[in-house]
Amino acid sequence: MSPLSKLQPGATGTLRALDCSRSFRRRLMELGLLPGTEVRLVRRVSVGDLVEIECRGCHLSLRLSEAERLFVDPA
Template sequence: MKLSELAVGASAVVRDFPKTGTTFLRLREMGLLNGTRVTLIRTAPLGDPIEIKLRGYHLTLRKSEAEHVLVDPA
């Protein structure tokens, strides 16, 4: 399942995401790694961007970025 498909309030565990690209390098530096538990907090009124909670802080992602992150529902 893609992170962008997660329902508001639902939690999941990161399974995989692209290993290349500056955007995904930055996400890894911020703690979005395989095995990390994330919770979708909310989405903007038009669905983009989305806000997730991981490792005790909130992170906002574009929906186009979240579509590349694969998760397993928790």
């Protein structure tokens, strides 16, 4: 397992664990970011410390600090 943020841009992985606050975790899961789901890191924006991810056809942006707490098995 490695943090989602460590994926290469364009690479995918299978989400394993979400280690964030309860409400944020619930929010992510309700958007489809569930353990076992495939997630793609679309891009990292270094200036803003943000990432764009794709999951179930939906594009989301998160801060890097939050993406570091989502753990994936790289594909």
